[in-house]
Amino acid sequence: MHIAMVTSTSIPPEEGIGYYTYNLSKELKQRDHQVTIVTRGGLRGETKTYDGIKVERVTYVPAYPFHVDLHGAFVNRRLRALDPDIVHTHTPLTPVVDIDTPLVSTIHTSVVEDANETDSLTLGALAHRIVTYVTSKRMIAAQAESATELATVAHSVKDELADHFGLTDVHVVGNGVNISEFDGAEETDEQFGLFVGRLSYRKGIADLIDAWERLPEEQRVPLKIVGKGPLRKQLEERVSGTSLAEDISFLGHLPRADLVRLYQQATLFVVPSHYEGLPTVLLEAMAAKTAVVSTAVSGALDVIKDGKNGVLVPARAPEEMSKAILELLRHPEYRRNLAVRGRETVEREYTWNAVTDRYLDLYEASMNV
Structure with a gap:
């Protein structure tokens, strides 16, 4: 055909x-x-x-x-x-x-x-x-x-x-997603949060930055933002000159192999979108056995069962997002359980x-x- x-x-x-x-x-x-x-x-x-x-x-x-x-x-x-x-x-x-x-x-x-x-x-x-x-x-x-x-x-x-x-x-x-692409993760002791996507308004990245700023400084891990888009300069200016400047990095568009490695090594993955269809990045993070925090919008509701294979938070609610992120940072066993069940969900359905x-x-x- x-x-x-x-x-x-x-x-x-x-x-x-x-x-x-x-x-x-x-x-x-x-x-x-x-x-x-x-x-x-x-x-x-x-x-x-x-x-x-x-x-x-x-x-x-x-x-x-x-x-x-x-x-x-x-x-x-x-x-x-x-x-x-x-x-x-x-x-x-x-x-x-x-x-x-x-x-x-x-x-x-x-x-x-x-x-x-x-x-x-x-x-x-x-x-x-x-x-x-x-x-x-x-x-x-x-x-x-x-x-x-x-x-x-x-x-x-x-x-x-x-x-x-x-x-x-x-x-x-x-x-x-291609499940096998995310097998064989390299071990790392580094802890960091990860966002992947277009730097545009509806992706809710400003909410994510606000949520990161609310984390206690002693428990705040680096946040890596991957992607390009019209809001990059504005978002970089938001971070510059604040306590977040050393914690948040904007990496632009990455080669696929580098992106897969980040998915595998991230401590947690965040989808802060105001609206989505069914984001590929959500499924890719779950396939990489990385715990996911996502806003409760659109396609994420098809995939995530709150507290079982990921965490759902309201859209445009940086305080709630920050609490969910902190919960995962403080409880590694809970984080690992979410990650394992997330991978099982993708293997079964996506x-x-x-x-x-x-x-x-x-x-x-x-x-x-």
């Missing part, structure tokens, strides 16, 4: 939906399916190959607010030339597919809730929020109309799609093998419509 994946994210991936698309593609290739990823390029398109997967970077012109529609003309022309058996789109901001081929669309977020958690404190940020909201909502509605099968990653997102778009026939397929099985069922159903 030839599957054309369509995404708006960079490949090789640097963030969650990119990793989702790429890892699913690799698993499908291992099962002898042909996969082509179609994504944004520059003014000139180009074709690259990564891990045996062909990546078509199609012409993209950032002419807001018409960028997605313009890109769509090039995407559809390329898809017609590829002539796949299935097209599989991954929102947000993927163009509407207009070819006579079965279409599966994975809607990773409802956009409505996502846009509500975007910084609108500056005129530029507000304009970006409005354009993203209007464009994405229109694209989701159009894709839902043309798709033969709809999927999403979490039950909370499925509920949002029903509330905001009236979509009820949506399959929850979940997210996945492997790429399981996710790919679900998608292959959807592909078959889509082709038989």
Whole structure:
């Protein structure tokens, strides 16, 4: 079977939906399916190959607010030339597919809730929020109309799609990780907390920094923040000149091997988001047998059973987050138990093998419509 994946994210991936698309593609290739990823390029398109997967970077012109529609003309022309058996789109901001081929669309977020958690404190940020909201909502509605099968990653997102778009026939397929990638951890005596993700408003990183500041100084361990994004300078300025300056480090984007090592060696992992679909980083930390503290939002509610395989805290509540972090730092046996059960949860429900099985069922159903 030839599957054309369509995404708006960079490949090789640097963030969650990119990793989702790429890892699913690799698993499908291992099962002898042909996969082509179609994504944004520059003014000139180009074709690259990564891990045996062909990546078509199609012409993209950032002419807001018409960028997605313009890109769509090039995407559809390329898809017609590829002539796949299935097209599989991954929102947000993927163009509407207009070819006579079965279409599966994975809607990773409802956009409505996502846009509500975007910084609108500056005129530029507000304009970006409005354009993203209007464009994405229109694209989701159009894709839902043309798709033969709809999927999403979490039950909370499925509920949002029903509330905001009236979509009820949506399959929850979940997210996945490569379990074996996190085996064989190196021993370390270093203690530190870890955050991995885009440095943007809805990720709640300012709340995490506030929570870290509330920790007693004698029990405060270093916090390593991995990722890049528009808030990096602002967050660094927040930390600079305070008692946190020696404790919190911003590491930017890291090579995959270095990131996996941090997952394995971290004392605890924190997901402070105001909104998420089902974050890959949450599952990766659990796969690495690292205890997790997460805000009780969206996909995290599908995965974490509070006090059993992780800890849930309210969003936008730095004081509650700080208490949960301190509890884990003070009680290593509790921390280890959460870590072991977290790994068991991922092994049972969130492997790429399981996710790919679900998608292959959807592909078959889509082709038989």
